[in-house]
Amino acid sequence: MGASQEADRLEGETVELLQTLIRNACVNDGSEGSGEEHRNAAVLTALLEGSGVDLERYEPAPGRVSLVASVDPPRPDGPVLVYLAHTDVVPVSPEGWRRDPFGGELVDGEVWGRGAVDMLNLTATMAVALRHLLARGRPPCGLVYVAVADEEAGGHLGAKWLVEHLPLLRRVHGVVSEFGGMPLRTPSGATKLPVVVAEKGVNWTRLVVHGRPGHGSQPFGADNALAKAALVVQRLLASEPEVRVLPVWEAYVAGLGLPPELTEALLDPAGVDRVLPELPQALAAQAHAATRATFTPTVAHGGTKTNVIPDRVELEVDIRILPGEDPAEVPARLAAALGDLAPSVEIDQRHRDPGSESPTDTPLWHALARSAQQIVPGSELLPFLVAGGTDSRFFRALGVPAYGFGLFSERLPLGDFQAMFHGNDERVDVESLRRSAELFAALPGHFADLAG
Structure with missing residues (x-):
């Protein structure tokens, strides 16, 4: 099968899976009885059963099921990579939507629904990529796909519980989770891909x-x-x-290729607020949240x-x-x-919870860069601080490098992506699903080479 045919299959299977995950409406309102992530866990279990992966389901509270699918590394001391996804979504106000938020409709090349952006798109692409990897044989590194419950309410019945109870997850070498990879085009024409390396x-x-x-x-x-x-x-x-300029913010601003006077202001604690009213809303919101x-x-x-x-x-x-x-x-x-x-x-x-941060000079960082360049030639990674919380923090606390990254098309720029996070009319385009699935299929090979 050619590379194009393989990508077509990844895309089609991912679209179908994402639609199903959205329609299951695993809404987590913060109460212990909400979420009912067992529905999405059952779908993912059915997808991966018989593929050669070890499957375990964990249920710390009724209905709050997390799935752990693992493949041992080719050698006992080999590196292990984690794909960390969540299956719950936040509540929704349907009257603010143009389409059924739990319809999972495919319209004009976009899948609509709550969770399409946060983060069922990556939950689906990671699972489909894993299945395709297994169809070729043993992945080149250890690989653990973790689809957790309760991320939207702090992860206490999901990632936090799993890290505390599963020794396997305390012996891994890198984690990829949400979000990142929305293309930013600099004034010089370069394509920068934000990678979440830190969070508040x-x-x-x-x-x-x-x-x-x-x-x-x-x-x-x-x-x-x-x-x-x-x-x-x-x-x-x-x-x-107090306004504080962290190194991760300095690296992000420096990589945007903005006019020198604007760059200088955004890196000056006394100048950030002065320029906020002049910035596009998406950048202004980032600058405000990332500096205090x-x-x-x-x-x-x-x-x-x-x-x-x-x-x-x-x-x-x-x-x-x-x-x-x-x-x-x-x-x-x-x-x-x-x-x-x-x-x-x-x-x-x-x-x-304290904030958390991962270094960027790691085998996983460089493997992400190689994988992204394979799909988006000439692209460069850009360290990014996210204002929201993710389950990556539980792994960073163990000293494990953890990054938020997918790979999205120009149809889904960072500003639009952030506006749909917990917002109305959440949707993701099919090309973004294709790119992310290709990324997660390619990443283990590069990670094995660099971390080996």
Whole structure:
């Protein structure tokens, strides 16, 4: 079979698998009973059964199934590569979509649906690539495909649990997960491919704002927790954490080929905010998030009845800190932002994850570069810091290089990709699926050569 025919088969099988994964609607709202990832785990098990891979299913809580498919390296001390995928998706508001978010429709060369971008496209391409590799014989390196539950709620019932309980996953040599590989064209015409080498720490926090109950008809002098919560939100949004320029941000900006004066401003802690209003939205959002901690109020609950002044309001705040910053300092930073309101606010830090980062001079980094250049000639990798959290952090904590990377077409640039992450009208084009599947089929050979 020729290379083109092989790529056609990879593409067709990936499209079909992705559509099925989307239609299974494994929606994780953060509660233990949601997700029901057993549906997607069953599909992936059926795909890989009989291919010569060892399959194990793990279920830390009912319905929260993760699949581990492993192939030993050709020699006992050989390198082992992990393809780390997740099978759950975030909730959706259907009224904001032009198509059924769980229809998995193929329209004008694009597969639509929740998870098409985050990250069922890679979940599908990794699985199909693994099956094709096995059809040729034993892969040239050890290979473990891990399709986990619960990534969208912190990974405690998925990747975190697996790393803690499976010695196999603590003895690997490299991990590839989400996201990355969206082409950036520099002014000189070069194609740069961002690779997620670092991510901010997730420190989700619940703020409980206290007041005193009273009758809604007599507001004068009342201690209204809802009114106080509104001030809390305003102060969080107005807070100005210290701007820091990390080496990974320096490398990313330097690789974009921007005008010298703009590059200089984006690398100057005193100049970043000055140029934010002048930047395209996608780059402005990246520059803001990559250079400071962020405190974003996202959910509010409070009050019991229209005529009762509330004495308690709960706010959920999505806090992200930079690599190198200490999660233990988050409560003090919140209290400083709240000022005189702090005594009325109870701080419940539900997640305490630090940021994480992998080096770039590793066999896996160079294997990714070779594989990408094979499919997109002349392309160059670009280190990238992502503001969101991924399961890669559990492997970085073990000292294992972990990168977020796929390989996407020019039809899906970075700005559009980021806008669809947890957004409306999520979709991925077929050419991107083809490229990613080819990448994951080629990568083990290059990794074996360089890590051997």
